[in-house]
Amino acid sequence: MTSSVDTPVQVRFIGNATLLLRYGPLTLLTDPNFLHRGQHAHLGYGLLTKRLKEPALTVDELPDLDAVILSHLHGDHWDRVARRNLDRTLPVLTTPQAARILRTLQGFRHATGLRDWEYQTLVKNGYQIRLTAMPGRHALGPLRGLLPRVMGSMLEFGPASGPVRLRVYISGDTLLFNGVDEIARRYPDTDVAVLHLGGTRLPGGLVVTMDGRQGAEFVRRLGPRFALPVHYDDYSVMKSPLSAFLDEMDRRGFEERVVHCGRGQIATLTPDDPQVLVV
Numbered sequence: 001m002t003s004s005v006d007t008p009v010q011v012r013f014i015g016n017a018t019l020l021l022r023y024g025p026l027t028l029l030t031d032p033n034f035l036h037r038g039q040h041a042h043l044g045y046g047l048l049t050k051r052l053k054e055p056a057l058t059v060d061e062l063p064d065l066d067a068v069i070l071s072h073l074h075g076d077h078w079d080r081v082a083r084r085n086l087d088r089t090l091p092v093l094t095t096p097q098a099a100r101i102l103r104t105l106q107g108f109r110h111a112t113g114l115r116d117w118e119y120q121t122l123v124k125n126g127y128q129i130r131l132t133a134m135p136g137r138h139a140l141g142p143l144r145g146l147l148p149r150v151m152g153s154m155l156e157f158g159p160a161s162g163p164v165r166l167r168v169y170i171s172g173d174t175l176l177f178n179g180v181d182e183i184a185r186r187y188p189d190t191d192v193a194v195l196h197l198g199g200t201r202l203p204g205g206l207v208v209t210m211d212g213r214q215g216a217e218f219v220r221r222l223g224p225r226f227a228l229p230v231h232y233d234d235y236s237v238m239k240s241p242l243s244a245f246l247d248e249m250d251r252r253g254f255e256e257r258v259v260h261c262g263r264g265q266i267a268t269l270t271p272d273d274p275q276v277l278v279v
Contacts, residue, residue, distance in 0.1 A: 007127070009157050009166055009269040013261045014236040015055035017173075017196055020062070023157050024127035025142055030069045030153075030170060032082035033234075034059045041075035041235065042137065044148075047202065049076065049235040056264035060083045066122055069131065070094035071172030071196075072138065072150040073101060076235055093120055093131055096147045114151065128160040134183055137175035138208050147208060150174055154175055155186055156270075165271035170194045173231070175207070176214040180221045191225035192269055192276070196231035199240025212244025216252055227261040228267060250260065 012020040017031035034055055035041055040048040059081050065205070070078055070092055078098075088107045096113030103111050112120060114133035122129045134152030152172040158165040167190045169183070174196070184190075195218060199211030209231065210218060219227045227249070232242045249255050261267045261278050268277045 005159055005162070005165065006271060007165075008166065008271070011168070011192075011194075011228070011261070011267045011269065012056075013228075013230060013263055013265060013267070014057050015053055015263050017071065017172075017231045018055065019194065019230070020057070021155070021168075023129055024125050025124045026065055026066050026122055028067050028069055028122075028129070028155075031064050031071055031077040032059070032068060032086060033076055033079050034081040034085075035076075035079050041079055043074055043076070043202070049237040051076075051235055052265065053234045057141065062090055065090055066124065067091040067093060067143070069153055069170070069187075070098055071136070071150045071152070071170070073098040074148065074173070077173070084183065091120075091122075093133075093153075095133075095151045099148050123160045126160050128158055129161075130156040130164075132156070133242075134169065135179040136172045137177040137179070138173050138175070139206065140175060140177065147172075152183070154183075155189075166191050166269055168192045168194065168210055169222070169268070171196050171210075171218070173200070173209045174216055175210060175223075177272060184222045188223065190222060190224040192226045192228055192267075193219065194220055194228045194230055195219070197229050197236035197242070197245055198232040198235075199239060199244075200235075200237050201239045202237065209238075211240035212242075212246075212248045215245045216248035216254065219249070220252065225257065226259050227254070227257050228261055 010022040021028040092111040099111040099113030102108040119132040138147040138149040156164040200209040
């Protein structure tokens with residue numbers, strides 16, 4: 001019988017930045033985005049972007065959830081399908097800015113805002129996930145005020161009141177910035193980094209997510225054992241293909257760190273000497 005000490009973490013890639021994470025009896029959903037191919041997501045300021053790929057699951061096919069992790073409030077991360085169909089009693093862990101909107105305007109009364117380095121713990125039947133909010137930068141310099149605050153997440157999996165068995169970092173829509181070094185200092189033994197890539201480009205040439213080069217440099221500075229790329233070709237505003245990241249990882253000698261997990265596939269992460277199996 002598998003215990004919480006040696007239970008693997010399963011990560012199913014649904015599309016864009018949407019992941020379904022299972023750890024024993026606990027199930028989490030990240031950045032819910034279930035628009036269909038050809039539909040448009042709202043990015044604010046009247047900007048729209050067209051979805052180019054179909055998600056691997058529909059919202060109706062989701063299992064029972066224990067919580068939602070929302071990196072920020074943009075239409076390709078929290079869309080109208082999620083707003084209308086997710087259970088409004090679900091805990092949503094997100095930025096303080098997004099939590100206020102979710103509670104007051106959308107009826108998700110258990111939305112909780114976390115500032116950098118604050119955490120929440122989920123416990124169920126002896127299994128525990130601790131989520132700590134990580135700093136992120138959706139834009140740099142004076143342009144930061146034009147975009148919503150973004151939250152990265154460090155997820156620590158293990159038995160309740162026991163040692164951490166696996167650490168999974170989710171970047172959120174961040175650019176490479178100096179805060180990465182502080183994350184690496186505090187968490188020098190991250191097992192898997194899930195990276196939001198795509199080199200998202202807004203009108204005027206403003207780039208607001210990492211391209212392939214920045215993603216590979218992020219890996220170098222954070223130092224995870226493995227890197228799982230997501231958020232790279234689902235929308236028309238994404239201009240840096242997955243191949244740009246893979247080529248840069250190869251150039252740096254990091255090719256063995258890449259987790260190749262396509263839409264609908266499941267990456268199984270094992271504790272102790274972490275390995276990743278994708279099916």
